[in-house]
Amino acid sequence: MNPEQQETLVQANETNGHLHTHGDNHDEGYYWSEEWWKHHGAHQPNSFWTKYVFSQDHKVISKQFLITAIVMAVVAMALSTFFRLQLGWPGQSFKILSFFLGKWAPNGVMAPDFYLSAITIHGTIMVFFVLTGGLSGTFSNLLIPLQVGARDMVSGFLNMLSFWFFFVSSCIMLLSLFIETGAASGGWTVYPPLSALPQAIAGSGLGMTLWLVSMVLFIFSALLGGINYVSTVLNARTKGMTMWRLPLTIWAFLVTAILGILSFPVLVGCMLLLIFDRGLGTSFYLSDIFINGQALHYSGGSPILYQHLFWFLGHPEVYIVLLPALGITSEVISVNARKPIFGYKAMVYSILVIGFLSFIVWGHHMFVTGMSPFLGSVFVFTTLLVAIPSAVKVFNYLATLWKANIQLTPAMLFAIGVVSFFISGGLTGLILANSALDINIHDTYFVVAHFHIVMGSSAIFGMFAGVYHWFPKMFGKMMNRKLGYAHFWLTIVSVYGVFFPMHFIGLSGVPRRYYSNESFAMFDSLTSINQVISLFAFLGAIAQFIFIFNFFYSMFRGRKATQNPWKANTLEWTTPVEHYHGNWTGAVPVVHRWPYDYGKPDGKKEDYIPQTVPLDPGEKDGGGH
Amino acid sequence: MTTLLICVVIILSVIFIARSIRVMELISELKPKDDVQEQHKENKWNARILLLFLIVMFIYFGYQTFSYAKYLLPVSASKEGAISDKMLWINFAVIGFVFVCTQILLFWFGYRYMYQKGKKAFFFTHNNKLEFYWTAVPTVVLLGLIGYGLKVWYDIMLKPVPENKMVIEIYARQFDFTARYAGKDNQLGYAYFKLIDGPNRLGIDSTDKASHDDILTTELHLPVNQPILLKMRSQDVIHSTYMPHFRVQMNNVPGMTTQFCFTPTITTEEMRKITKNPKFDYIMVCNKVCGAAHFGMKMNVVVESPEQFNQWLGGQQTFIASMRQQKSTMAMK
Numbered sequence: 001m002n003p004e005q006q007e008t009l010v011q012a013n014e015t016n017g018h019l020h021t022h023g024d025n026h027d028e029g030y031y032w033s034e035e036w037w038k039h040h041g042a043h044q045p046n047s048f049w050t051k052y053v054f055s056q057d058h059k060v061i062s063k064q065f066l067i068t069a070i071v072m073a074v075v076a077m078a079l080s081t082f083f084r085l086q087l088g089w090p091g092q093s094f095k096i097l098s099f100f101l102g103k104w105a106p107n108g109v110m111a112p113d114f115y116l117s118a119i120t121i122h123g124t125i126m127v128f129f130v131l132t133g134g135l136s137g138t139f140s141n142l143l144i145p146l147q148v149g150a151r152d153m154v155s156g157f158l159n160m161l162s163f164w165f166f167f168v169s170s171c172i173m174l175l176s177l178f179i180e181t182g183a184a185s186g187g188w189t190v191y192p193p194l195s196a197l198p199q200a201i202a203g204s205g206l207g208m209t210l211w212l213v214s215m216v217l218f219i220f221s222a223l224l225g226g227i228n229y230v231s232t233v234l235n236a237r238t239k240g241m242t243m244w245r246l247p248l249t250i251w252a253f254l255v256t257a258i259l260g261i262l263s264f265p266v267l268v269g270c271m272l273l274l275i276f277d278r279g280l281g282t283s284f285y286l287s288d289i290f291i292n293g294q295a296l297h298y299s300g301g302s303p304i305l306y307q308h309l310f311w312f313l314g315h316p317e318v319y320i321v322l323l324p325a326l327g328i329t330s331e332v333i334s335v336n337a338r339k340p341i342f343g344y345k346a347m348v349y350s351i352l353v354i355g356f357l358s359f360i361v362w363g364h365h366m367f368v369t370g371m372s373p374f375l376g377s378v379f380v381f382t383t384l385l386v387a388i389p390s391a392v393k394v395f396n397y398l399a400t401l402w403k404a405n406i407q408l409t410p411a412m413l414f415a416i417g418v419v420s421f422f423i424s425g426g427l428t429g430l431i432l433a434n435s436a437l438d439i440n441i442h443d444t445y446f447v448v449a450h451f452h453i454v455m456g457s458s459a460i461f462g463m464f465a466g467v468y469h470w471f472p473k474m475f476g477k478m479m480n481r482k483l484g485y486a487h488f489w490l491t492i493v494s495v496y497g498v499f500f501p502m503h504f505i506g507l508s509g510v511p512r513r514y515y516s517n518e519s520f521a522m523f524d525s526l527t528s529i530n531q532v533i534s535l536f537a538f539l540g541a542i543a544q545f546i547f548i549f550n551f552f553y554s555m556f557r558g559r560k561a562t563q564n565p566w567k568a569n570t571l572e573w574t575t576p577v578e579h580y581h582g583n584w585t586g587a588v589p590v591v592h593r594w595p596y597d598y599g600k601p602d603g604k605k606e607d608y609i610p611q612t613v614p615l616d617p618g619e620k621d622g623g624g625h
Numbered sequence: 626m627t628t629l630l631i632c633v634v635i636i637l638s639v640i641f642i643a644r645s646i647r648v649m650e651l652i653s654e655l656k657p658k659d660d661v662q663e664q665h666k667e668n669k670w671n672a673r674i675l676l677l678f679l680i681v682m683f684i685y686f687g688y689q690t691f692s693y694a695k696y697l698l699p700v701s702a703s704k705e706g707a708i709s710d711k712m713l714w715i716n717f718a719v720i721g722f723v724f725v726c727t728q729i730l731l732f733w734f735g736y737r738y739m740y741q742k743g744k745k746a747f748f749f750t751h752n753n754k755l756e757f758y759w760t761a762v763p764t765v766v767l768l769g770l771i772g773y774g775l776k777v778w779y780d781i782m783l784k785p786v787p788e789n790k791m792v793i794e795i796y797a798r799q800f801d802f803t804a805r806y807a808g809k810d811n812q813l814g815y816a817y818f819k820l821i822d823g824p825n826r827l828g829i830d831s832t833d834k835a836s837h838d839d840i841l842t843t844e845l846h847l848p849v850n851q852p853i854l855l856k857m858r859s860q861d862v863i864h865s866t867y868m869p870h871f872r873v874q875m876n877n878v879p880g881m882t883t884q885f886c887f888t889p890t891i892t893t894e895e896m897r898k899i900t901k902n903p904k905f906d907y908i909m910v911c912n913k914v915c916g917a918a919h920f921g922m923k924m925n926v927v928v929e930s931p932e933q934f935n936q937w938l939g940g941q942q943t944f945i946a947s948m949r950q951q952k953s954t955m956a957m958k
């Protein structure tokens with residue numbers, strides 16, 4: 001770190017509002033003032049290393065997260081196409097499999113061990129690396145400072161560390177695919193004893209060790225990021241940016257970060273105990289095991305303990321994935337509907353209530369594990385309560401679209417997709433949360449359908465909406481719209497094409513994580529459904545190449561973006577198209593109103609009023625109440 | 626070789642697309658077009674496709690619902706499953722209704738309120754009455770569903786087990802199930818993993834008298850209309866005893882015993898008639914990933930009349946008899 005940057009950092013820490021304790025010679029608003037820029041603006045990082053690699057600029061870090069996540073997503077998607085080949089045409093030989101998988105696909109047929117490794121790494125990458133690291137890492141980083149009016153994250157250095165931990169952990173996770181005994185293969189939830197005993201499955205050897213190391217590094221990354229996000233939102237807001245004037249994106253990112261800070265440490269603990277059981281012979285999760293002709297020494301542990309600890313993170317985690325997507329959706333819908341988001345305060349309260357409830361519902365993953373059925377009833381109650389704030393959010397989105405003036409940009413289409421998936425998947429959640437019904441559908445394809453729609457697809461669509469919407473901010477270029485439309489239509493068709501039929505497969509009793517259904521005559525009739533699903537999956541995969549192409553092509557060759565291409569109100573569109581470390585070349589603008597003054601009946605021609613425009617005399621803020 | 630060719634084709638087509646887009650963009654730069662006008666046109670198209678998508682989606686979902694109905698599980702073969710099935714369909718009716726209404730509104734609004742130049746949207750920031758109703762109505766409906774759900778949950782899982790239950794242990798290991806009938810005393814003999822030894826693969830303690838009449842089988846036979854108390858144990862990793870036709874599932878967890886009580890109501894014979902499938906068989910599958918061969922781990926299940934059942938059970942060897950036999954064959958060798 002060069003001295004100037006260090007100074008920036010110190011200044012940032014010392015002068016943002018509430019932290020302003022020691023009496024240095026700058027006044028309260030220095031950090032946001034013109035003088036700050038005069039003093040620091042000249043020292044832009046200009047070497048390749050400080051500008052693009054070890055950058056502390058949140059905008060660069062955000063792009064680093066995004067591109068790493070895209071690479072990870074491509075790997076996870078490739079894995080899914082491989083196992084969809086096996087599921088659609090079990091036992092058939094495919095050249096492409098022997099080409100990519102080598103010894104894991106003898107004669108072009110995927111090996112059962114590899115199948116389990118593939119689904120495990122697919123799930124882990126998608127949930128953690130793409131939809132947690134990638135989604136929050138990209139958009140919290142990009143938008144928090146820009147939308148609250150801060151020069152950067154309060155700690156650029158920790159932010160940089162957060163990315164590099166993420167990067168290293170991604171590399172380790174990918175590396176684990178290439179080792180002799182195979183990658184972790186107990187499913188993304190890696191329940192012990194399966195994940196603890198290499199005797200039980202080959203992937204629980206070195207592969208599992210690498211998985212654990214990678215995840216612990218990942219959690220460090222998430223925590224470093226989260227602490228920064230929370231402190232930036234709470235401390236570095238520009239003048240006039242009260243909490244009730246924050247865009248819903250920021251509310252969502254804030255609650256997401258808090259959920260992460262509260263739940264990820266529990267996962268570290270959970271993983272450490274698993275590491276102890278594996279390496280040091282402790283018995284936290286293991287007891288009374290006889291395997292490979294040998295009685296093991298473990299005694300007194302409980303595999304159920306692991307599940308409690310895992311899902312104590314695991315359930316908040318699904319909201320860590322979903323909330324940023326909903327935040328992005330709120331913003332994108334309001335901008336493109338040219339209409340204020342309906343029930344702004346209700347939206348904020350729903351986010352808070354969902355965040356709170358997400359901590360007391362984890363047991364709904366464990367109804368049939370042998371957990372006390374009485375305890376199960378409590379979790380039924382709390383889980384079904386989550387549906388109330390979720391319903392409020394859906395109705396508010398619908399009310400926002402009602403009598404709107406909708407621009408169907410690619411971002412807007414994806415945002416509509418998010419709402420559609422959130423409805424479809426949330427509703428099947430009601431079935432799963434009803435413990436008596438869950439007895440028969442737990443761990444079947446019904447669950448697979450539920451969470452891929454409500455979490456996987458919603459969040460991925462939220463991420464796409466964000467990329468299409470903020471691409472001009474990130475790269476100063478516009479993405480190609482027509483390719484965007486093609487990408488959207490093909491993707492939504494394939495998502496419903498893949499996951500809707502899975503409900504029926506689940507209701508026919510097909511367990512998840514099966515390499516093939518051929519050992520059961522009762523599932524024979526489902527083969528053709530599985531083939532259709534696979535075909536839709538391939539269509540979806542191909543559609544993503546349209547996106548990747550559009551992304552990289554537009555980055556270099558896209559049309560130049562104007563400063564505020566979507567006519568939006570939020571602060572990020574007041575920064576120059578070119579990027580500067582410090583964001584605003586001059587003072588950070590002062591905020592005078594909430595972010596959703598679209599279509600306000602004020603007799604003016606334009607249908608939007610940026611947050612920086614002072615209120616007219618007599619005009620009321622927040623929609624005039 | 627073919628793979629190489631495919632790669633080359635893919636790369637070439639990417640380059641081709643890139644070039645053609647570039648050409649298109651250059652052309653559009655040459656003859657200055659009104660981008661706003663252009664966007665307006667695209668907007669209209671997308672709005673129409675939204676509507677089309679909604680219709681096609683519902684047709685496709687409707688088609689699936691009717692044509693896949695025959696693949697779903699047949700009527701529940703247990704008393705407990707029958708009550709939860711009824712609740713399942715009531716729940717599906719509720720969520721199906723909400724699903725249809727909200728999806729229609731979503732896509733219809735997307736179509737109906739497409740952008741019009743010079744128009745301003747309706748500035749509608751909130752409405753307390755509306756918001757009260759759409760918080761209160763879901764709350765009431767949900768409380769209803771919760772209450773109903775908990776009642777059924779209580780009936781299946783928490784009600785005291787009937788006195789006349791028959792105790793059977795389901796013992797899981799990589800990658801098979803074993804059933805252990807408690808025998809005449811209806812009591813399972815003590816078992817411990819350190820006692821597992823060769824043929825005594827469940828680790829049963831033969832000094833415990835209760836174990837002598839236990840009967841180990843690799844097929845699960847159940848007398849119809851007899852309450853069954855399944856006790857689950859596992860030897861190595863977590864497995865799950867899942868019998869979809871009876872709506873029964875409980876994990877087998879190493880280090881502890883779990884249980885599930887249910888009453889089968891339809892014999893295999895009757896079910897063959899119901900499903901019009903002369904080869905129909907009940908089955909128990911493993912439903913918790915437990916290793917590479919997880920996908921083949923299963924046990925056959927037969928439900929029959931009490932007479933047939935007793936005859937079958939009578940033909941099986943008791944635990945102590947089989948141990949004695951093992952010993953004597955060993956001694957002979």
Ligand code: HEM
Pocket residue numbers: 189318319321322364365383384386387390425426427428429430432433434438441442443447450451454455456
């Ligand atoms: C109305 C709201 C929801 C309810 C009532 C609900 C309920 C449930 C229940 C009970 C399960 C456990 C099913 C089982 O394993 O048998 C489950 C699984 C799951 N849900 Fe939800 N859910 C809701 C919304 C969500 C959301 C919003 C997300 C993600 C953003 C999500 C992600 C997941 C995931 C990932 C799993 C599967 C985990 C696994 O076993 O691998 N759910 N849900």
Ligand SMILES: [Cu+2]
Pocket residue numbers: 314315318361362364365
């Ligand atoms: Cu959950």
Ligand SMILES: [Cu+2]
Pocket residue numbers: 797798799800863864865911912913914915919922
């Ligand atoms: Cu198993």
